Amino acid sequence: MSHRIGEQRSAGFWPLALVFTLFVVFLYGPMITIFVLSFQGPEGGLTFPLRGVSLHWFRKLAEGLGTVDIGAAFGRSLMLGAVVMAFTVVLSVLAGLAFRKRLKGGNALFFVTVASLIMPSIIVSLGIGLQFRLLDTGLKGALGAIGAEGLLENYGTALGLLTSALGAHLTWTLPFGLLIMFAVFNRFNPAYEEAARDLGATPWQSFLHVVLPLIGPSVVGIGMFGFTLSWDEIARTSQAIGDVNTLPLELQALTSTVTTPSIYALGTVTTVVSFAVMAIALGSAALLGRRSTRRR
Structure with a gap:
């Protein structure tokens, strides 16, 4: 049987299989290499061969890497990723609903939104950072003009995690969310909504009980994109984050100062978080997909 299957393959199968494998x-x-090297023993280095197997470098990571507060940075990234995910989901769904009608x-609005995908990320970050620094200058000038010296002394900067950094990340995640929602609603059958209205459902009930369950898997996918794109973003964050990282x-920054497998342990932890979010999203999408199929 296997011999007959092999005979059915075209002459180009094995070259293409080789290219795909490579x-x-x-x-x-590279990711597998980092995983393996992060589980080295206390004498391990940054290259092969592997010297023992242990969780030593994960314990070192938990103790801290010099003056860098990994726990605080981890928490900031989680919070920013969650907020970006929420904004991306809500704004993408609302935009998808709005664009079902001719606006x-x-x-022009669509092209302006997706234009950030073709702009160099570092340029977007620099532009956002400059905008907020101009905002700082304007606010400080206004506070000085009205004599609010106390507020002026306590004022730092408008640059921050949930201001400029949030905006920078949304320029990256929103276009993907919009493109997904446009594709979803392009093939959405309006007959389901018409049936709900015929049964007396209000527009909100129609959306909540008919539209949302049907587009649920795609909404979960948008949330996954929003979080994972924000979670590992560097270029758009670098000039727009303010005084935190x-x-x-x-x-x-640690890649130039840390010379132990602790850096690999940190990379493993961040990758595991990404995979965990993807697993939750895929599981939720599959569950919502089965529910919507049963409803139909």
Whole structure:
């Protein structure tokens, strides 16, 4: 049986299979290497061969890496990722609903939104940082003009995790969310909503009990994109974060100062968080997909 299956394969199968295998190794090889090296023993280094197997470097990571507060950076990244995920989901769904009807200037609005995807990330970050520094200058000038010396002394900067950094990340996550929602509603069957209205449902009831369950898997996917894209973003954060750092920025800085497998342990932890979010999202999407199928 296997011999007959092999005979059915075209002449180009094995070359393409080889190319695909090399691509997978190139894509996941570095990640697997970091995973393996992070579980070295106390005498382990940054390169092979592997010297023992233990959780030593994860314990060192928990103790801290010099003056860097990994726990605080981890918490900041989690919070920022969660907020970005929420904004991306809500704004993408609302925009998808709005664009189901012809909007005056809708095409221009769409192209302006997705234009940030083709802009260099560092330029976007610099622009947002400059905007907020100009805002700082304006606010300080206004406070000085009205004589609010106390407020002026306590005022630091508008740059921050949930201001400029949030805006920078949304320029990256929102276009993906919008494109997904446009594709979803492009193939959405309005007959389900019409049936709900015929049965007396209000527009809100129709959305909550009909539309949302049907688009639920896609909404979960948008949330996953929003969190994971924010979780490991560096370029758009670097000039717009203010005086604190997210975990990716701390990790980037540590690559030039930390010379032990602790840096690999940190990379493993951040990757595990990403995979955990993806697993939760895929599981939720599959569950919502089965529920919507049963309803139909």
